[in-house]
Amino acid sequence: MTPLPGHGAVEHGRASAIGWRLALPVLRERRRSLAILLFWSLLSVTPVVLSGQLVAVAVDRGFLAGNVVIGLVSLGGYGLAMVLGTWSKRQAVRPMSRIVEALRDHLVRSLVRGSLHNAVRDDRAGELGTVARITSQTEKVRQLSSGLLIPMSSVALTLVAATIGMFSLVPVVSLIILAISAVSGVLIACISRVWKQRYERALRAAERLSERAGEVLGGLRDVIANDGSKRAESDLDEALRANAGALTGVANIGGIRVGVIGLTGRVPLVMLFVLAPWLLSSGQLSAGALLGAATYLMSGLEPALRTLINTVGNVGLELITVLNRLARYSVAPELPRGGALSVDRYDLVLERVTFRYGPHAHPVLRAASLRIRAGEHIAVLGTSGIGKSTMASLLAGLESPQEGVVRLGGIELDRLRTSWLRSVIALVPQQAYVFAGTVRENLSYLAPEAADTELDEAVLVIGLEELVAEHGGYDGEINPDALTEGQRQLVTLARVYLSPAHVIILDEATCHLDPAVEERVERAFARRSGTLVVIAHRISSALRADRVLLLDNKGLHAGTHGMLLRSSPTYANLVGHWYPSGVGDFPRNAPASSASEAGTIRFSKLS
Incomplete structure (x- = not known):
């Protein structure tokens, strides 16, 4: 993606790395919340782990064997597991919200700081598009991350549990299903790459529209005084058309992705029922195992694949795209990395300190010296x-x-x-x-x-x-x-x-x-x-x-x-x-x- 001129942009590979780095400090600080979120998310997949086996036991050893008690107890256990899973999902919301809100606050601080430093460094006014990025794109990150954290933390275990359960009941069908899923995954990855490019284009178009509108509205008096209304209208119309075209492109490729995702989720279940008569007649599959396998597909594998592709793949791709976009504007001079020292006294000293917010700015402090005793x-x-x-x-x-230094306990x-x-x-x-x-x-x-x-x-x-x-x-x-x-x-x-x-x-x-x-x-x-x-x-x-x-x-x-x-x-x-x-x-x-x-x-x- 070509960087926009005059925006302190960085090359694409570096922007991708910085995009992830924007979120890493928050994830490190919120390790405890992440651990709690993972615990509740893992507990929430209990129904998937037990579903197929309990249904198979209820049918084969219970109702078909004439033992209603075993059938009811097995189904009752499945119901309790679903209650536990639902309660666990509810408990996961609080740690998720703490991580998401901390991420949003961190992004706002980073973006404001980066924009201000870049504006002062380049001796220019702040960009009008900054407001759009702070309000719309950081809020977009907040929404996307809240919709991603819980599914991402549980979908892997769900897939593993459902796949193992399927293999234990219908190994042959499971191999066919995995092959179909692999082919679909490659196809979706190719489509997703095109979607990402179009989504980045849409973000750039939205920013240009915001900047163009701000320029026109900010200079409205000059536009009217110089009879430039038609030119301003033409410029805005061009930006609006570009924005609409970019959004249409995203919607079109998104529709194709939705269709492929739907087929990926439905084909395995159709394959199971197509092969069911042969499996039952050949004795390779019992009625209970058939229902258990269908349960694993409908309540485990299919929703997990849909979540992995649609939520993690779709939302995750959108999230990293927005983060990469924000990273281009939040690059600011880093704070001192710091050394490895500490001190045991706490007097503060300023020695001939000069500070200004930019090379052309008036100094806030000039050669200031001060000692504050502990x-x-x-x-x-x-x-x-x-x-x-x-x-x-x-x-x-x-x-x-x-210029100058600030010392604590005699150390810079x-x-x-x-x-x-x-x-x-x-x-x-x-x-x-x-x-x-x-x-x-x-x-x-x-x-x-x-x-x-x-x-x-x-x-x-x-x-x-x-x-x-x-x-x-x-x-x-x-x-x-x-x-x-x-x-x-x-x-x-x-x-x-x-x-x-x-x-x-x-x-x-x-x-x-x-x-x-x-x-x-x-x-x-x-x-x-x-x-x-x-x-x-x-x-x-x-x-x-x-x-x-x-x-x-x-x-x-x-x-x-x-x-x-x-x-x-x-x-x-x-x-x-x-x-x-x-x-x-x-x-x-x-x-x-x-x-x-x-x-x-x-x-x-x-x-």
């Missing part, structure tokens, strides 16, 4: 968009500076083992993430071995008692959509409080909490062992900190509240925004040192 409580302030979150990402090792971050660094530094963003599951699972996500006493402490100091009680305790199920933004932030904060992290960075992670609750949370983290860095959205956070870091157009400034009041007009303006001059007392929660350093400046209470 156990120190720091507040970071600055106007919106000045780079506070960028500095948080640098301190956490999520971004790397173009990119020399530290990545998994260890992620467990030591916890960055809590403004957008809180709560997943569907129990209260315990949400709180102990970063500390799986946490005891109830540790959960109790976190709930108490963060202020989650009411939420836990509303859900009936730690084993109650959480519906993330039913929680307020403030409740989500509290759950996330309690999760991080329980974590083993030695450095906590709160990037406006309390913005949806009222001032009293925010103070309670910050004081809880300040008492907790370790370093606390608060990207503040209220000046009251600065009054509780040991030191304040101020970011402005002139760079990075550090000092106490009182020092910055005297030396920085920007800081004085920020303080004036929250505490206008006038009648009132200095905030009661301010440290005494700050009050004495503030001199004669008077402040009103926080509204």
